[in-house]
Amino acid sequence: MTRTAAQISSPDLARRLLAWYDRHRRRLPWRAEPGELADPYRVWLSEIMLQQTTVATVGPYFQRFTSRWPSVKALAAADLDEVLTEWAGLGYYARARNLHRCAGVVAMEHGGRFPDTETGLKTLPGVGDYTAAAVAAIAFGRPATILDGNVERVIARLRLVTDPLPGAKPKLKALAAQITPTERAGDYAQAIMDLGATVCTPRKPKCLTCPWSDACAARVEGVAEDLPAKTPKKAKPTRRGTCFFLVDADGAILLRRRVESGLLGGMQEVPSSPWIEGAETVAVSDHAPLSGVTWRQLPGMVRHTFTHFHLELTVLAGRVETGPQVADARWWPVDRLGEAALPTVMAKVVRHAMGHLT
DNA sequence: TACTCGTGGAT
DNA sequence: TATCCAAGAGT
Numbered sequence: 001m002t003r004t005a006a007q008i009s010s011p012d013l014a015r016r017l018l019a020w021y022d023r024h025r026r027r028l029p030w031r032a033e034p035g036e037l038a039d040p041y042r043v044w045l046s047e048i049m050l051q052q053t054t055v056a057t058v059g060p061y062f063q064r065f066t067s068r069w070p071s072v073k074a075l076a077a078a079d080l081d082e083v084l085t086e087w088a089g090l091g092y093y094a095r096a097r098n099l100h101r102c103a104g105v106v107a108m109e110h111g112g113r114f115p116d117t118e119t120g121l122k123t124l125p126g127v128g129d130y131t132a133a134a135v136a137a138i139a140f141g142r143p144a145t146i147l148d149g150n151v152e153r154v155i156a157r158l159r160l161v162t163d164p165l166p167g168a169k170p171k172l173k174a175l176a177a178q179i180t181p182t183e184r185a186g187d188y189a190q191a192i193m194d195l196g197a198t199v200c201t202p203r204k205p206k207c208l209t210c211p212w213s214d215a216c217a218a219r220v221e222g223v224a225e226d227l228p229a230k231t232p233k234k235a236k237p238t239r240r241g242t243c244f245f246l247v248d249a250d251g252a253i254l255l256r257r258r259v260e261s262g263l264l265g266g267m268q269e270v271p272s273s274p275w276i277e278g279a280e281t282v283a284v285s286d287h288a289p290l291s292g293v294t295w296r297q298l299p300g301m302v303r304h305t306f307t308h309f310h311l312e313l314t315v316l317a318g319r320v321e322t323g324p325q326v327a328d329a330r331w332w333p334v335d336r337l338g339e340a341a342l343p344t345v346m347a348k349v350v351r352h353a354m355g356h357l358t
Numbered sequence: 359t360a361c362t363c364g365t366g367g368a369t
Numbered sequence: 370t371a372t373c374c375a376a377g378a379g380t
Contacts, residue, residue, distance in 0.1 A: 050376040057366065057375085091364025094379075128378045148376045166359090193376055202374070203369075233373095234361090263363065307363055344365060362380080369373080 008215040014181035014188060020211040021191035024198070028055065029062055037186060040114040040139040041072045047131045047138075048099050052092060055197075061090055072114070075100070076107035084266050084341035093267055093343070097260070098126025116140040138186040145177040146189045150196025156228035157200060160217035164229040172228075200224075238310040241275040243302070244288050244295070245315055245353040248323035252331040253350065254289060255340055263306070268340045270349045271329065275311055284316065289326050293318040298356045304345040311345065315353050 008016075022034065030046035032038035045065060049058045064086055069075040075083070080100050087096035102125045106114055114135065115121050121132040133144035152165060155172045163171065181188055199206045207219050218224040246254040255268040273287035284295055295316040302313040323331035332340055337350065 047376065052363095052375055052377060053365080054367075054375050089365075091366090092377085094363065095377090098378080126378065130377060134376065146376080149374080150376070190376090197376085265363095304364090306365090308361080360380100363378090365375100367374090369371105 003220050005217040005220045006214045008212075010179045011181065013179050013212060013215060016211040017191050017195065018181075018184055018187060021187055021194065024194065025190075026194065029059065029066075031190070032186075034187065035184065037141055038139055040116075040135065042066060043139040044072075044102075044114060044127075044131075044135050045075075045099070047134050048095055048126060049090065051095060051131070053090065057090070061086070071112070072103050073107045073112045076103040080266065081341060085339060088267065088341045089344050089347070091344070093265055095126060097266060101125040102127065114139070116142075118142060118144045134189060137189040141185050143180055143182040143185040144189075145173060145180045146193070147173045147176060148193060150193045150200075151176055153202065153228055154192060154196045154200045154212075157205075157218035157224045158212055158216050160221060160223075160227075162227065162229055164231045166231070168228065234308075236305065236309050237277045238312060239275040239277045240279045240312045240314070241273045242284070242287065242314045242316060243270045243272045243349050243353075244290075245270055245298075245317045245349065246290065246293065247317070247319050247357070248331060249319075249321050250323070250333070252323055252333050253337070254323065254326060254329050255332050255342075256289065256326075256329040264343045264345075266341070267343045267346070268332075269343075269346050270315075270353075272313070275313075277309070288316075289329060290318075290320070290324065293320060298353060300352070302345070302348050302352050304348060306345075313345075313349060315349060315356075317353055317357060 025034065030038060030042045046058065046062055049061055068086065069078060080097065083100045084093065084096050087093065105124060106112060118132045118136040121127050121135050130146060130148050133146040136142035136144040137146060147169065152172050155161065155176045159175050161168055161172060199210050203225060205224050207213050207224060213219060216224065218227050254271060256271045258264050258267050258269050260266040271289035288295065295318045298315045298317055302315060304311045
């Protein structure tokens, strides 16, 4: 005899999940009270920050952003460099650049109000399929179908979708749409993500407490933990480069603004050579920000891993009397580095260098 | 479609 | 230590 998952209607699945959510709902800074709609600005801001980023990491950033810029108009009036400074450490810096652009569009072209439909939201910079659906549902009550990593996992298991991601996305979205209710759309969207985050987890799913357990085809087959399938990832190559840590007589450090596109775009860096795969050493004279400086190689190196490559940075240190003008660069007092848009890899370089200079 | 684009925590 | 993963978007 073959065991099969129980046939449960879509409305019943949605009802069960909402009942589960009412009992287990987490209180998060950007969430409204049950059944109510949240402030679109806060929903949008949180969704951008939460892209590929954990709730725990986002928390303090969200608090600082909303405290400093309480509305989309306030954010639109800020300088990009201020936004990048507040975003420093959160990663994926194109999100911050698009966030600022998007605030400008909403303020200037929409009178400070976010579009209230999925298609309208999707026209905004940095707002893709997922975020448009999430804001439409959570801020405006639209019955949009969200498809994030959590939903992909929940639906792949519930419906036993064994096709690998990302190719399986259209099928998963269609299956998810069959269950999406028209009522309490925002609560449902957050409920299904919470289910994936706390019950239908990547490893060791807690099927015994899952409101969809009896309907889950993967659980019946004993393969829940193996889904969703994913296409294998490429191995990360290693790139190497050299950073030039320059200090003047007042203890100020030379930082340079990176070009406003690509990796760490618009962020500050300790002046560095290009990062090259397979490179061993870099000729100092080719990339030093200033000539006539005696460079001393610091012991050890700074290691950092990005999404698609490992990085090994050699750090050279030098001193000058009074900080001279250097193109595209600024002298930063050490006690004011908090005002610099320093990505984590460069914060590591500064820490490494300071540790060897004292 | 496949690649680029950060970071920190869990395993 | 190595790998995976987290409320993805842009090109």
